[in-house]
Amino acid sequence: MKKIINDPKTVVAESLRGLAAAHADVLRVEDDPAIVVRVDAPVAGKVAVISGGGSGHEPLHGGFVGRGMLAAAVPGAVFTSPTPDAVEAAVKATTGDAGALLIVKNYTGDVLNFETAAELAAAEGLDVRSVVIDDDVAVKDSTYTAGRRGVGGTVLLEKLTGAAAERGDALDAVETLARKVIGQVRSIGVALTAPTVPHAGEPSFDLADDEIEFGIGIHGEPGIERTAVVPADELVARMVEAIVTDLPFGEGDKVLLFTNSMGGTPLVELYLAHGIAERLLAERGIVVERRLVGPYITSLEMQGMSLTLLKLDDELTELWDAPVNTPALRWGV
């Protein structure tokens, strides 16, 4: 294993120190428990949108803290959900009378820890709601599994609810919006290589030089299917097919297309894949009105990509376009 680190045990804390140093105008990092907080939190009269989860998916979530997006992010150890007291600390640091919305990615650990945190916060008289995002079409429904995973859709959900909170929407409205977004966003991912968890020291799975994993998550778990390397045209077509038929998305639908790198896949490949996805969607009469391309929800150094489609309407488009000022997403400011 080769990484630019000192010690697997201190990776997250040291990385947060760099994040804080780099973006002191936007956020601050509090220690013990470690949380990332908007520099001007708590913002009076506004709902605090909070998310978190295991580290290793940067810029998610800490890179999305700032005006117009997250009030706080709660980073766990690498690939490990944060503990309830960390989540509670983030709630306390950012939440006033307007309350807080917790965005929870659907993993057993995240759900359990955030659930407990929400109870703790409620016991302190804070109005805290939770939504669970589960946009990964690779996973079978929850009769057979822990349910669909929260993946790329999380980034969009954080931006949209953050924008709603920023414009002053009440908690009920922000929660309703979140549920609407979760209802109409779908994702799928593929991996060309495995990530290496620092403390594990070895790649999370072995892939031959002519194999890829289709339907992977973001924690180095193998995908639903191992297949041969295929040309990008075919790969992206399979991904688009999996998403589009799931919701389903159909002719005339307006969408946001999010083409995401898993970390190790460079932009030259990512834009290539994005171009194919745009073409395939156009062929189906699906209208791409907004797009996001880049490494936004990653899995350490894993090579691979995911596609996320969100059905847009005027409200969502307006919220997407609203100003945002975070380390990883910034416009309008």
Add this chain to the structure above:
Amino acid sequence: MKKIINDPKTVVAESLRGLAAAHADVLRVEDDPAIVVRVDAPVAGKVAVISGGGSGHEPLHGGFVGRGMLAAAVPGAVFTSPTPDAVEAAVKATTGDAGALLIVKNYTGDVLNFETAAELAAAEGLDVRSVVIDDDVAVKDSTYTAGRRGVGGTVLLEKLTGAAAERGDALDAVETLARKVIGQVRSIGVALTAPTVPHAGEPSFDLADDEIEFGIGIHGEPGIERTAVVPADELVARMVEAIVTDLPFGEGDKVLLFTNSMGGTPLVELYLAHGIAERLLAERGIVVERRLVGPYITSLEMQGMSLTLLKLDDELTELWDAPVNTPALRWGV
């Protein structure tokens, strides 16, 4: 070799198609020869800042095309300087009476091809100047080599000259600014893994699991020295030392610190390294006033990073802060 591509020969063209689709509000891509041009080019009365070089360093240069930065980018084949007619096409598409500044990274191929292009453009009566950036302290001076390479400093140079052009500076002033920036920016890079050029199909060099290359460039050439893997503290200390003693940078100097991923190194590691660099500079009394952290000048999927230091003054800080609207750098708009 595993990549999300169809055919090594069409990688660049297909990737540009995706770039154009993703950022049609900011730029357009013209074919044959392939160039990336600001959507509103030519902008009357303003100097066109143009750069280019081999592909595989994305977002450099195409991702920096847009208001406040590049008027055009000229992408060559992967790691191959573009040809003079492509550069000339970019000049023609963007350059009016105010003239153009070509930013050339110091590589034999780039220098020769841009030189010819400048001659061709001059022959057509256009006022075209060139500057050559050579900020890589890893390379010995040009008595023994082709001269220092242009690396991370290029990103900063493109931003600063682009801002000067945007505010209406004349060509003389933009050129003078460029030479000043080149005089006070220095970089160093390290690699943990090698990139794989698509048509080559194999990694550009072999590194054992306990080795790194110190002093690498951005084209998969080996570095100046192969060393054992060292902790991040030690690695970054060596990098800072190499840069700081070169210019030199000293106590009280105000600087921009640019911590760059070579592509495959994820943000969690990059921020960790950035935090160390901030600490080491503070220890030397060097004042970090601005920072940029992320994958901005890459070498395909290579894991590694570079550090760049630019000495700031009020003028440079103001130009850095000026609005920019490109796919990869955006603020103030």
Add this chain to the structure above:
Amino acid sequence: MACTAETLAAALRAAAAVIAEHRAELVDLDRAIGDADHGENLDRGFTAIVSALDTATPGTPAAVAKLAATTLISKVGGAAGPLYGTAFLRASVKLGDAAEVDGALLIEALRAALEGVQARGKAVGGDATMVDALIPAVSAAEEAAGSDVAAILAAAADAADKGAESTVDLVPRKGRASYLGERAKGHMDPGARSTALLLRAFAEAAR
């Protein structure tokens, strides 16, 4: 022999040593079908328990169990943190203010721990989770009713070993391994393995 606050604390220290020793094994099991953190997570948690026991000396077995519970909840994270945390919390409640835990109370505490894990995680037997080690362990403990603490824990540990073994052939339906479906077959569930390790450590400590 019955179990006091002191012997329970000693058992937890012994368990921490066992987890540290098997850290890499548990990471590897989780790497195969999960996200490669189970050993690291538990090691972090049990190391924290040892630290907590170094500074506090809870007076009853229940208080020791509660310290373990809150430490696990606040230091482990992931799925295992809340689940093991709940197990110790429910056991602690069951232990009440008893100064010594005898066999009968131990069996009740084990049953409460199992019920806590199932209440939180909603897993049933056969889902290929730690529950597949806990269910047979509790049953075996109940069958050993009347024996002393050491014998009950030994019976539970033996059964947990077999239960953990049984997960190898199962298709997981809960937790991260469930995403793999049939592909997870042939791998032991890391949480079931850690449950077996913990019970074995307690049994050894009680001898």
Add this chain to the structure above:
Amino acid sequence: MACTAETLAAALRAAAAVIAEHRAELVDLDRAIGDADHGENLDRGFTAIVSALDTATPGTPAAVAKLAATTLISKVGGAAGPLYGTAFLRASVKLGDAAEVDGALLIEALRAALEGVQARGKAVGGDATMVDALIPAVSAAEEAAGSDVAAILAAAADAADKGAESTVDLVPRKGRASYLGERAKGHMDPGARSTALLLRAFAEAAR
């Protein structure tokens, strides 16, 4: 036998085939001490020359050489594009409007090509570049003055082979390989190798 527009065009086609055949070898040489594109670059360029020759039929050797020059300049890029482009351009100028190239004119053209490469690239002998193949090739050609075109080219190709071989022991001072300093020792310069390949292809075509 002297060289006409047609034979020069045929020689270029033959050269294109040789470059295609050695594409991977040239990429590998460049991978070791450069950026792994030399074979790909030249292959793209010579493939384009063949296409250009398919549609145009330049009437003089100079016009053929000029077509090759402009095609290389506009299709190759990198260092090799301008350098080989200049070589063919200077040769073309030297060839003037001759309908046939005899040995004497060929030697002048080779000398002009070398001077062009050196004027553009500023490399001298011993810098471990294509110049180290070209210098001995031109000297050998000059020594063979009085022989026919085929013999002159054969002498040049033999010398270029040796020149390319000599770069293995040099520390490069020009181009990308120069960054490596001593580490580049033990590797043949890809441009020197391609120069030797091209001269050999021309020599074979002239037989």
